[in-house]
Amino acid sequence: MNIWIFNHYAIGPGSSGGTRHYDLAKQLIAKGHKVTIFASSYNHQTLHEEHLMDNKQLFVKKNYDGIEFIWIRTTPYHKNDINRVFNMISYSRRAYKIAKNIDQQPDIVIGSLVHPLAAYVGYLTSKKKKSTFYFEERDLWPQTLIDLGKVTARNPVIYGLASMEKFLYRKSKRIIVLFDKAVGYVTNKGIKKEKVLYLPNGIDLKRLDAVEELPSEVKQILEKNKDRVLAVYTGTHGLANNLDAILDSAKILKESKPSVHFLLVGNGPEKKRLIERKHKENISNLDFVDPLPKECIPALLSQCDIGLLPLKDSPVFKWGISPNKLFDYMGASLPVALLCNLDDTPVEKAGGGYVIKNNFSTELAKVLMTASKEDLHQLGQKARLYVEKEHNWALLSERLEKIMLADTKEMK
Template sequence: MEIWIFNHYAIGPKSGGGTRHYDLAKYLVKQGHKVKIFASSFNHQTRKEEHLYNEEQFKKEIHDGVEFIWIKTYEYEGNDYKRVLNMLTYFKNAHNISKKIYGQPDLVIGSLVHPLAAVLGYIVAKRKNSLFYFEERDLWPQSLIDLGKLTKNNPVIYALYAVEKFLFKKADRIIVLFENAKGYVESKGINSDKIIYLPNGIDPKRLSDKNEELPIELTNYFEQNKNKTIVIYTGTHGLANNLDEILNASKITSDQFSFLLIGDGPNKSKLIDRVSDEDIKNVYLADSVNKSLIPTILSRADIGLLPLKESPVFKWGISPNKLFDYMSNKLPVILLCDIDDSPLQKADSGYVIRENYSENLAKTLNNMNVNELKSLGEKGYQFVMENHNWEINSSKLIKYIEEDLNK
């Protein structure tokens, strides 16, 4: 069968960020299916153009049998009107380019990182007379309310709820990433049989690639800190990632620990300024790296960090890629969030800090029994291999598709 995925922010193997659809698609291709991913050529994490440097409006690339169609979109730096233009140009350009792309999809997936990509998926599915799956990733607009970005009485919220209702109704299936999110969708009057739980996960083959050459800055860092316990964070440096708590904790943590923060985002410059102005010597902020380097980097670290800014949205669950990266590389994880029933807790492979984050993180590290880290890491590894493995979960998705095609 042929599957088209519309995900504005999807990335390939040579970029930093989440590789959900690339990893899924690789295993779908391995099972004999064709997959096309329509994504922006402008990287949302790095705020840089990565694929289209001339006047061309789109370009095709194939990685591991997965066909990416990179779409030209408006460039931006912050969360202002230019980012809205970026979304609008993705919708417009991807819509036009999809008409030029050869193929007859059996299924179109519209992924909601923002609503326009999901709506576009529906439009293309209708035009192609294909199945349509709506991937409800971040529970828009509810997450915008819970994170305090918009009030429930804002006209934008009413409009987004209307779009969500439309997509719920029109979709043949609704994909959710958090197990408890099934309850959210059901609360909107949707039958549970229509919902697919397909969380983020890991690519087992990537775990064997732990000998790639690292950037010189990281090579030097690991050499200089080879006798220390390295506590690592990889991912976006934004407000929701609560990294200031890590810097606060580092100032009252034993000198035996070194904190390595890798990534990019709107708060990065502020964090760099804090490290310099406050003379924080045991924190190193490194540039974002290609996803392919993550296993090599994590193999040299000892503990993974997952700080989250408190929000009611987490009652529906969490499914961050970095958590599964840590666990699949046998790192015990420290989660900073007042949350229950997370994958970390189900695996019993780390620690959950629910309050006074910086003080309790420092206390946890200072009192940690280093000998138990290996045992925690092993439990996390076994859990993700069984429950968050794209090789297994891609087959689950195929069963749903085949069932719907045979109706």
């Protein structure tokens, strides 16, 4: 099969961000298929141009492990303002123009939603190329925007996004969701259950064996705190990530439990404010680190004791969660402290950590006050066994391939 994936924020090796489609494509390539990923050359995590720095080209093609990436120049931005909207529009317009001029006919086109324009470009391309269209709804737009309090349900933008969501549901052959309970979200919209495919995020077990050198700054922090319980967060520093809860917990433990240290790795619109808060409130048992390439994450996590996953209390999470960092932690044999009022999570299913459902800061402090390195190690082993069975990309890709082959056979 020839598979095209439109994911605005996809990344390749040596970069920071979510590797969902890169990891999936590697598995499909190994099975004899061809995969092309259309992505922005401007990295959403680091907020820097990565592939088109020295020329005026609108796109460039690069091959990684047999996967073809088409990196598309997009409008730069540094926060959630009008320039980010222009970034989405520039990706969408250029991705479609580039795709329609490629002299190939893909069998399947996946339009992946972090914002709906990218998914819509996937649909337009599938129509132009007479291909089977899959709609991947990674975030439940527009419901996420409402539940996180970014806009009201009566906002005209919400009506437009809801209409686009229904349109993409109707036009797709399959709807891919990442959250286990999101199947119910889609069927509540009048869609048949058979059309919905649950395909969560996962881990590439081979990546965990490849340990990259860490930057000297990070190595110094790790060496300084090697005898302490090191609690780590990796990922976006945004409102939905509720990182103030970690700072609050660090303040509680600063004097009462100096053998615990916190490390926050990544970037995002809230990072500057959080750093200012650390200095203003003298939260000395916590360090911030810039985003690291995905290949460095296993080396980092191997020297930590527990992974932190705080989430803003929001109704949207009732449909489930599937953040990359959760499976990175568990794959690295780290237990997870999940701060969210949820039941039946991967952490609970694995017996691989703690689910804190209220009083996030004080309850996290209590956990870290009493947990020993040995206790955390034992929980981490359970976490690793669970993701090997349930979130291994080698197994997840087989599930997707089987459906794709059946759908393409049906179209012939």
